[in-house]
Amino acid sequence: MKTASGRSAARVLFLILIVGLWEFAIRAAHIPTYVIPAPSEVWNRLSLGFQQGFLLEYTRVTAVEIVLGYLVGVILGFGIAVLIVQYFAVDFFLYPIIISINAVPKIAISPLLIIWVGTGLESKVLIAALTAFFPLLVSVVTGLRLVEISQVRLMRAAGATKWQVFRMVALPNALPTIFGGLQVAIVLSVIGAVVGEFVGASSGLGYYILFANARLDTASMFAGFVLLALIGTFLSQAVVRTGRKVVFWREIDKMAQV
Amino acid sequence: MKISTTSKIVSLFTVAALGLLPLNSSSAAGKIETVRFALPVAVPDGGQVWAYVPQWADMFKSEGVKVEIIYNNGGGAALTQVASGKADFAINNPQALINAVGQGLPVVGIATVIPRQIYGVYVLPGSPIKTYADLKGKKVGISAPTSGVYPFSQAAFAEKGLDWKTDITYVTTGSGAPQLVALTKGTIDAVATQETSIASFAAQGTTVRQLPPTSVQNDPADLIVANKDFVKDHRDLTIRFARAVIRGIVYANLHPDKALDAFQYEFPQSAVGLSDAENLSIIKSRIDSTTKASTQKSWGDIPLAGYQHVMDLGVKFGSITTAQDLTKVFDTSMLVDIQDFDIRTPNIVSGGGASVAAKPLAPAATPTKSEVKKSGDTCTKVGATAKTSAGKTLKCQKVSGKLVLR
Amino acid sequence: MTQNSEPVNYVGIKNLTVTYQPKKGSPVEALQDFSLDISKGEFVSVVGASGCGKSTLLNVVGGLLGATGGEVLLDGTPVRGPRRDVGIVFQSPVLLPWLTVLSNALLVPKIQRLDKEKHKARALELLEMVGLSGYEDKYPSELSGGMQQRVSVVRALVADPALLLMDEPFGALDALTREQLNVDLQNIWMKTGKTIIFITHSVTEAVFLGSRVVVMGTRPGRLLEDISIDLSHPRLLSGMSSPEFGKYSDRVRDLLGVGPVSNENSAAAKHL
Numbered sequence: 024m025k026t027a028s029g030r031s032a033a034r035v036l037f038l039i040l041i042v043g044l045w046e047f048a049i050r051a052a053h054i055p056t057y058v059i060p061a062p063s064e065v066w067n068r069l070s071l072g073f074q075q076g077f078l079l080e081y082t083r084v085t086a087v088e089i090v091l092g093y094l095v096g097v098i099l100g101f102g103i104a105v106l107i108v109q110y111f112a113v114d115f116f117l118y119p120i121i122i123s124i125n126a127v128p129k130i131a132i133s134p135l136l137i138i139w140v141g142t143g144l145e146s147k148v149l150i151a152a153l154t155a156f157f158p159l160l161v162s163v164v165t166g167l168r169l170v171e172i173s174q175v176r177l178m179r180a181a182g183a184t185k186w187q188v189f190r191m192v193a194l195p196n197a198l199p200t201i202f203g204g205l206q207v208a209i210v211l212s213v214i215g216a217v218v219g220e221f222v223g224a225s226s227g228l229g230y231y232i233l234f235a236n237a238r239l240d241t242a243s244m245f246a247g248f249v250l251l252a253l254i255g256t257f258l259s260q261a262v263v264r265t266g267r268k269v270v271f272w273r274e275i276d277k278m279a280q281v
Numbered sequence: 282m283k284i285s286t287t288s289k290i291v292s293l294f295t296v297a298a299l300g301l302l303p304l305n306s307s308s309a310a311g312k313i314e315t316v317r318f319a320l321p322v323a324v325p326d327g328g329q330v331w332a333y334v335p336q337w338a339d340m341f342k343s344e345g346v347k348v349e350i351i352y353n354n355g356g357g358a359a360l361t362q363v364a365s366g367k368a369d370f371a372i373n374n375p376q377a378l379i380n381a382v383g384q385g386l387p388v389v390g391i392a393t394v395i396p397r398q399i400y401g402v403y404v405l406p407g408s409p410i411k412t413y414a415d416l417k418g419k420k421v422g423i424s425a426p427t428s429g430v431y432p433f434s435q436a437a438f439a440e441k442g443l444d445w446k447t448d449i450t451y452v453t454t455g456s457g458a459p460q461l462v463a464l465t466k467g468t469i470d471a472v473a474t475q476e477t478s479i480a481s482f483a484a485q486g487t488t489v490r491q492l493p494p495t496s497v498q499n500d501p502a503d504l505i506v507a508n509k510d511f512v513k514d515h516r517d518l519t520i521r522f523a524r525a526v527i528r529g530i531v532y533a534n535l536h537p538d539k540a541l542d543a544f545q546y547e548f549p550q551s552a553v554g555l556s557d558a559e560n561l562s563i564i565k566s567r568i569d570s571t572t573k574a575s576t577q578k579s580w581g582d583i584p585l586a587g588y589q590h591v592m593d594l595g596v597k598f599g600s601i602t603t604a605q606d607l608t609k610v611f612d613t614s615m616l617v618d619i620q621d622f623d624i625r626t627p628n629i630v631s632g633g634g635a636s637v638a639a640k641p642l643a644p645a646a647t648p649t650k651s652e653v654k655k656s657g658d659t660c661t662k663v664g665a666t667a668k669t670s671a672g673k674t675l676k677c678q679k680v681s682g683k684l685v686l687r
Numbered sequence: 688m689t690q691n692s693e694p695v696n697y698v699g700i701k702n703l704t705v706t707y708q709p710k711k712g713s714p715v716e717a718l719q720d721f722s723l724d725i726s727k728g729e730f731v732s733v734v735g736a737s738g739c740g741k742s743t744l745l746n747v748v749g750g751l752l753g754a755t756g757g758e759v760l761l762d763g764t765p766v767r768g769p770r771r772d773v774g775i776v777f778q779s780p781v782l783l784p785w786l787t788v789l790s791n792a793l794l795v796p797k798i799q800r801l802d803k804e805k806h807k808a809r810a811l812e813l814l815e816m817v818g819l820s821g822y823e824d825k826y827p828s829e830l831s832g833g834m835q836q837r838v839s840v841v842r843a844l845v846a847d848p849a850l851l852l853m854d855e856p857f858g859a860l861d862a863l864t865r866e867q868l869n870v871d872l873q874n875i876w877m878k879t880g881k882t883i884i885f886i887t888h889s890v891t892e893a894v895f896l897g898s899r900v901v902v903m904g905t906r907p908g909r910l911l912e913d914i915s916i917d918l919s920h921p922r923l924l925s926g927m928s929s930p931e932f933g934k935y936s937d938r939v940r941d942l943l944g945v946g947p948v949s950n951e952n953s954a955a956a957k958h959l
Binding site: 173177179195 | 751769779785794795799
Binding site for chain 1: 323324325326327350351352353354355358361362365367456457458461462481482484485486548549550551552553554555563656657685
């Protein structure tokens, strides 16, 4: 597969093959739809749902929760990470507390969060933010601590302040690691938003999935999974592509190796 | 599996946490039209006829009340909302209510919406289990130990001479498809679950046989729960709200097909995936549970003797911490006013009553909320047209066996 | 001996001692009682075997390392930390890969918040001097090793420091590039008149570039001899084969104990 479009075509064909096999298997084995639905049933749910309009709305709601939660978690994680790296007191006192709190699964504390914050948009954003926050925090701290000694020495020889070293050398060096964390965080934001919806919601894909589950409408649940996967993939790709643009010097390296 | 300690700890913790939270300001005296109604389910499953029917049929509206429905993951959460003032009303089971009152929470039951048990014990048609005695040594599936099915089954088994601790094994299956699969695959020998689940199993092609109901079946169940202070400050509003709920229940009993319309209107995704008949069977199973019982003189009555029995059993099996004075748990004083409507035409507001805006609703064949429709709304005649709010013309067509506007 | 017009010692190193404690074993004397005076505008090559303390010497003069004993004076003031009037070129160019060549060159003015326009003009001028005009907007990974090192020389010179310290700057490059850069460096020195301390392993490089060659011994690091190179400027590469050049190189190699320099002097290895 030499060309990009050739590769995409191969992937699409493979997908079609899988879906076809799945459809065949369900029909041949007469598996009840509430155990595993056939792709045709899932498609039926998707098309009707979008025709009627509610599925678009649910997708929009969950996507908003994910993106907002992600932004909040990332900004918070980044800010605290910088403080941890620059100030020993923060590292010594605050970081261990954060690690302990994070060890508690979000699923366990989300009912409490809902009690405190309610079942509106804020609770989902909060849970998504909390889930995304930690991997981002760790990746920023790790990245910033990857010291490129020669560069730091260069900066010191030029008389740079601690913050100049941070801004001009530590931060750019940390970017590849940080983008790794950003990628993990976006996927976790999806999980967080859905977990939040599971605990109490009146809209969104998590709500849609639970609603279907109560009625054994597994095909609709799968439709919800498909949409969530699409959202997650789209956002993840967005982060990866942004990462490539920002950490551009790695790309030039690849070209220069010719 | 002792759940009372767990629920005790959880309740104490939440009460402690709530003690730090400011009460919502909407308990201030004055003219308030919006109330918050907390339901004990994270996501509606069609069983909440006491909410979506009065909502859709404008019964709340006709009583001058605007209702914001809040979904909660479980009854505990819903009750907590009311106790803390984050919600004004909830639907909840009597065991949780009695426990809450025992902890000093300001909650009270004001009307009964389910005057019988919704649960039962079921087996597959070909199962060798015919009586409760056959359950000895077998596995019984329940959705979760926090569900009301748990105290129900403990009492039912005890009545039939089974010790729930030693004679049977409870298996937590979750609800929905996992529970059905557990039954059909034989992971469990019997399932104890609610009527709506049974109806949804049938909709998926699996019918089950019910073990003959015990006398526990007649014990009353869920009620409308209110915040005590809210009732004190807004007694009239409380009455109007509860009356709308009871009217909705009566209406659903009289016209189950309208209840279906209400459900599909409030939850458009329900029309996709299950046919109308299947949806109706699920809703009707719940409606039947709300029908006025022989222990009730009028709709919504609170059968105190029945609740006494519930409390005795609960204390015996541990789902209720300590017995309470039932006059403190229930407030029957508002029932007369709540029941002040014509049960033959519950969707028409009676001329009497306090400051109720008398707004007769036309008992039309298909009550419309407004003349403006949107794509996906149900219609009755193929080829009929309607307009959207943007002025676009929609035509009634058959889509996947349903009549919808497109 | 060529003397500069100003007789005042620009760099005064007095009895410099640097001792450090390694993880295992006894303290090591990297530099022992090292003294050296350098006048303004001189090109001083420092040559010695590994471990002779030449890098330590450079780090102390540059203010990156503290002395255990003795002191270093620059233009009369003692060195206490990195200074504005000192530029350093390391063996590895250490260009920041996310900045363009020009931005890399302008690193010091950016950090010290100096006049942007003035230094930008200077940077472009210097880039031209090293033969890199047209490369301002390229990124370091698009340049060869030799070109990157040239940029780092420009970077060291942009803020117009009076003293330039160079720590084996061409050591990682191939011999041909190295020779070319030697010529270019001489060029820059002659045009700018900077005082340069140039550390190297290469005897020929030291003699070619330096107006003086300071030979250092190892363990402990100390001054062996300070040789004045009396060859006229500009020096050509072809001059490396002249007998005068050879005599200076021989002397240095002799001091360092490198190879039999001549049959009579192999005993000079005793110096080390």
